[in-house]
Amino acid sequence: MNLLQAVRLAFGAIMSNKLRSFLTMLGVIIGVFAVVALVSIGQGATSQVTAEIQGMGSNLIVLAIRGRGGLDSLTLDEAVALAKRPGVSAVAPVVDGYATVKFATESNYTSIVGTTSAYSFVRNHFVDQGRFLADVDVQNRLKVAVLGAEVAENLFGGLDPVGHEIRINGSAFTVIGVLEEKGFSLGGPSDDFVIIPASTAERLLRRQGIRTVYLQAESAATVDLVVSGLESLMQLYFRDENAFSVFNQAEILDILDEVTGVLTLMLGGIAGISLLVGGIGIMNIMLVSVTERTREIGINKALGAKKRDILLQFLIESVVISGVGGFIGMVLGYGTVRLFSGLFGLTIAFSPQVVLTAFTFSVFVGIFFGLYPANKAAKLNPIDALRSE
Amino acid sequence: MIRLEEITKTYQLDGVEVNALRGVTLNISEGEFVAIVGPSGSGKSTLMNIIGCLDTPTSGKYWLKDHEVSKLSDNKLADIRNRLIGFVFQSFNLLPRLTALENVERPLIYRGVPKKERRMLAEKALERVGLQDRMFHRPNQLSGGQQQRVAIARALVGDPALILADEPTGNLDSVSGREVMYLLKELHAQGRTVLLITHDTDIARQAERRVKIFDGRLQEEGEVVL
Ligand SMILES: Nc1ncnc2c1ncn2[C@@H]1O[C@H](COP(=O)(O)OP(=O)(O)O)[C@@H](O)[C@H]1O
Ligand SMILES: [Mg+2]
Numbered sequence: 001m002n003l004l005q006a007v008r009l010a011f012g013a014i015m016s017n018k019l020r021s022f023l024t025m026l027g028v029i030i031g032v033f034a035v036v037a038l039v040s041i042g043q044g045a046t047s048q049v050t051a052e053i054q055g056m057g058s059n060l061i062v063l064a065i066r067g068r069g070g071l072d073s074l075t076l077d078e079a080v081a082l083a084k085r086p087g088v089s090a091v092a093p094v095v096d097g098y099a100t101v102k103f104a105t106e107s108n109y110t111s112i113v114g115t116t117s118a119y120s121f122v123r124n125h126f127v128d129q130g131r132f133l134a135d136v137d138v139q140n141r142l143k144v145a146v147l148g149a150e151v152a153e154n155l156f157g158g159l160d161p162v163g164h165e166i167r168i169n170g171s172a173f174t175v176i177g178v179l180e181e182k183g184f185s186l187g188g189p190s191d192d193f194v195i196i197p198a199s200t201a202e203r204l205l206r207r208q209g210i211r212t213v214y215l216q217a218e219s220a221a222t223v224d225l226v227v228s229g230l231e232s233l234m235q236l237y238f239r240d241e242n243a244f245s246v247f248n249q250a251e252i253l254d255i256l257d258e259v260t261g262v263l264t265l266m267l268g269g270i271a272g273i274s275l276l277v278g279g280i281g282i283m284n285i286m287l288v289s290v291t292e293r294t295r296e297i298g299i300n301k302a303l304g305a306k307k308r309d310i311l312l313q314f315l316i317e318s319v320v321i322s323g324v325g326g327f328i329g330m331v332l333g334y335g336t337v338r339l340f341s342g343l344f345g346l347t348i349a350f351s352p353q354v355v356l357t358a359f360t361f362s363v364f365v366g367i368f369f370g371l372y373p374a375n376k377a378a379k380l381n382p383i384d385a386l387r388s389e
Numbered sequence: 390m391i392r393l394e395e396i397t398k399t400y401q402l403d404g405v406e407v408n409a410l411r412g413v414t415l416n417i418s419e420g421e422f423v424a425i426v427g428p429s430g431s432g433k434s435t436l437m438n439i440i441g442c443l444d445t446p447t448s449g450k451y452w453l454k455d456h457e458v459s460k461l462s463d464n465k466l467a468d469i470r471n472r473l474i475g476f477v478f479q480s481f482n483l484l485p486r487l488t489a490l491e492n493v494e495r496p497l498i499y500r501g502v503p504k505k506e507r508r509m510l511a512e513k514a515l516e517r518v519g520l521q522d523r524m525f526h527r528p529n530q531l532s533g534g535q536q537q538r539v540a541i542a543r544a545l546v547g548d549p550a551l552i553l554a555d556e557p558t559g560n561l562d563s564v565s566g567r568e569v570m571y572l573l574k575e576l577h578a579q580g581r582t583v584l585l586i587t588h589d590t591d592i593a594r595q596a597e598r599r600v601k602i603f604d605g606r607l608q609e610e611g612e613v614v615l
Contacts, residue, residue: 001499009498016486299482302443303543304471304499306464382470383444386482 001309003316010316013289021321024285027278028325028362029332035271035358036333042267043349044341046260053252055124055182059089059217061226061248063234065210068243073209076198080116082215085229087222092119094212095198097205102167103155110151111193112168114201122216125190130162130177137176138197145173149181150191168194169204223248272361278325279365282318286373290314297377298385311378318370319363326362330355390551390582391417391440396449398435398605409435410446411605417584419550422577424585424596425607432605433586437555440584441474442466454550471499475544477573479556481536483528489515489539490524496547514542518572534565541572552576552583558592570595 014021063082065073079093095114100107113119120132127146137144145166152161161175173196182190202208215230217223227246234244290297297310334350341348398410409432417423427433438444439451442458451458453469461469475496476482483492493511502510515524518538528536537557544552554573558566570592577583577597585596593599599610 001501005498005501012486295482296484299484300495300499301467302441302470302476302482303496304467304547306467306499308464309499381444383438386443 001305001312003312006309006312006316007320009313010320013313013317014320020285024282025321025325025328027281028275028322028365029278029329031271031275031278031365032326032329032358032362033333033336034274034329035268035361036330036355037337038267038271039264039354039358040333040337040348040350041340042260042264043351043354044347046256046264047349048347049256049260050253053249053256059220059223059249060122060124061215061217061223061230061246063213063215063230063244063246065212065234065238065244066242067211068238068240071238071243073211074213074237076202076210079210079213082213082230083118085226085233087218087226087229088215089218090118090122090216092116092122092214093198093210094119094214095201095205095207095210096212097201097207099169099194099204101151101155101194103161103164106155108151108154110148112201112205113193113195114198114205115195116198118216119195119214122214125182126180127177128180129160130175132177133195133197138199141199141203142197143171143173143200144176144196146177146179146195147175148179148191148193148195151194152178168196171204217248223250271358275358275362275365278362279322279369282322282366283369283373286314286318286370287376289317290373290377293377294380294385294388297380298382298388301380301382302386307378310380311374314374314377315367315370318374319366322362322366322370323359326359329362330359333358390419390421390454391415391584392450392452393440394450396436396439396446396451398432398439398444399447408605410439413449413602413605413607415600415607417582420577420580420582422574422583422585422597424587424593424599425602426587426590426593426599427602428588431602433588433602434555436602437553437584437586441476441553442469467499471496472547473549473551475547475549475552477537477540477544477552477554477557477569479559481528481533481540481560483536483539483543485528488525488527489520489531489542492528492539493543493546496543500547510546511542514546515539517545518542532565533561534568537561537565537569538572541569541576545576550582552581553586554583555586556588557585558587558589566592 067073076093080091082088083091092115097112098109099112100109115133116138117133117135120126126132128149132146133144145168147161155161155166161178164175165172166175167173196204215226217226227248230246235241238244300310334355337348337350393413393415396410396413397408400407400409413436425433425436439446442453445459454473456469484495490511493514494507497507497510512524515521518541520535520538520542523531523535531539552573557569557573561569573583573585574595587593601608601610
């Protein structure tokens with residue numbers, strides 16, 4: 001008996017008990033559906049966050065200063081001077097805080113970032129309208145502001161903000177530019193903030209000194225060099241390794257990978273267990289089926305069925321059940337994921353690998369859990385099987 | 390064709406031994422039509438199952454054609470059942486889910502005959518037993534006599550040399566019984582060896598040769614038991 005024939009016989013047996021076959025299949029459908037949906041959602045979240053971090057620029061290094069005793073920051077000049085260090089291409093010091101920003105009757109309490117002209121390049125965040133800060137703005141402590149896209153929208157609606165005057169904590173600032181929209185961002189505001197010159201910010205926020213410095217390494221190859229140089233310099237300066245921390249995008253990505261890896265594994269694990277339960281369901285039904293069809297097996301053996309024929313027939317039955325269930329679960333999972341991403345604007349990574357893995361796994365579940373019942377059927381003694389009622 | 394030597398079969402039932410066959414020796418030549426007659430419980434079915442390679446004797450030797458059956462593997466036995474033997478059972482033993490045609494096709498499936506040829510042979514076999522207009526009926530849509538004719542079609546479709554019929558008329562009315570006997574005689578007339586098992590002496594009389602079985606022992610007709 002060839003394989004095609006065995007598949008035909010298996011289909012015949014499955015179709016002769018449609019409801020039972022479907023209920024058995026349901027376990028696998030739910031399992032594969034869960035794998036596809038959960039892993040897609042998990043991977044979607046991961047890829048979104050990863051994209052955000054990569055959007056920071058691959059050579060970005062962040063120096064964060066907590067300080068020690070009275071020495072709790074760098075001066076603006078010291079921070080700017082870091083740009084002369086080997087391997088560093090640009091430096092953007094940041095003085096930050098919160099302030100009330102007003103235009104006409106609209107008012108927004110929002111994040112203020114005092115920085116230099118290099119910020120735009122270092123953070124990979126450019127203006128959409130107008131211009132960014134220039135060195136003269138910082139040198140002359142000018143009262144100019146670049147608005148994040150969300151702030152611009154909140155204060156000005158559809159109006160072009162460039163050239164208009166706004167008030168930050170009561171002081172008048174001229175809007176010189178609006179930043180492009182970035183969307184969700186990790187570890188800081190992305191659209192809901194206002195950029196002003198660092199020198200101006202120290203005054204406005206009554207906060208002297210720089211506690212955050214963004215550095216751009218010349219290339220990915222110099223990142224480690226810059227980080228270690230920066231660490232030893234800060235160690236010299238603060239004499240306390242807890243007073244500062246230096247991290248780069250690669251490190252953040254590593255940590256993130258670890259976290260999301262565990263998350264995806266957990267989701268996949270939960271889904272995998274449900275698939276396993278589906279497999280046990282198949283085994284259960286196949287065992288019942290072997291018992292019920294003992295006489296049929298006996299008749300087939302009398303007509304010349306070999307052990308292999310019976311084994312194949314039952315095995316293919318369970319593989320077809322799990323395979324068809326896996327396919328339905330796959331389609332259902334894909335549909336649901338698409339529906340949800342459409343409805344809720346969720347980012348979904350629908351990777352063919354996961355789908356293929358889930359499907360393959362479901363087929364293997366069929367083989368694994370079908371093997372025992374099929375073997376039991378194949379081993380039946382023809383005369384004992386024929387005598388059974 | 391068939392040579393049995395001192396065949397015994399002992400069943401163990403809850404520690405009690407049941408001697409179903411107590412040293413059966415029998416020769417059947419190619420083309421014979423033999424009836425084995427005996428009362429219920431005398432060991433007829435046990436004997437037929439051993440001859441049909443469905444069961445193995447406790448002791449003794451059995452040659453079928455040129456094979457010594459006890460030396461054959463399970464696969465080889467399945468092959469012999471498939472190619473050499475056609476079974477007709479008292480209780481028909483049709484597969485209830487399948488149509489008459491599909492039931493008749495079954496032995497050919499296990500032989501690996503391609504679908505078209507299989508179908509053609511199965512249709513021809515059903516025509517021979519007069520069921521050409523019942524091909525797509527399931528067993529429960531057929532009368533007992535028709536079911537047994539389907540079973541005969543299934544037995545002859547593979548063109549086996551040996552037909553084993555275990556009380557083929559046992560569950561049938563006399564008219565259907567006569568039809569079945571007619572078909573068996575026809576199969577014999579075509580040169581096949583037919584072994585008919587029955588407890589009915591009227592049925593047995595229609596065979597060429599009769600062998601009596603009583604309590605697991607054989608006795609040829611005309612022989613005197615001491
Ligand atoms: N599987 C079995 N287990 C135990 N005893 C059996 C079994 N099959 C048959 N027997 C016994 O063997 C004897 C012969 O049975 P069987 O060959 O079926 O008789 P017949 O077909 O002539 O009516 C009977 O006594 C029966 O009870
Ligand atoms: Mg009997």
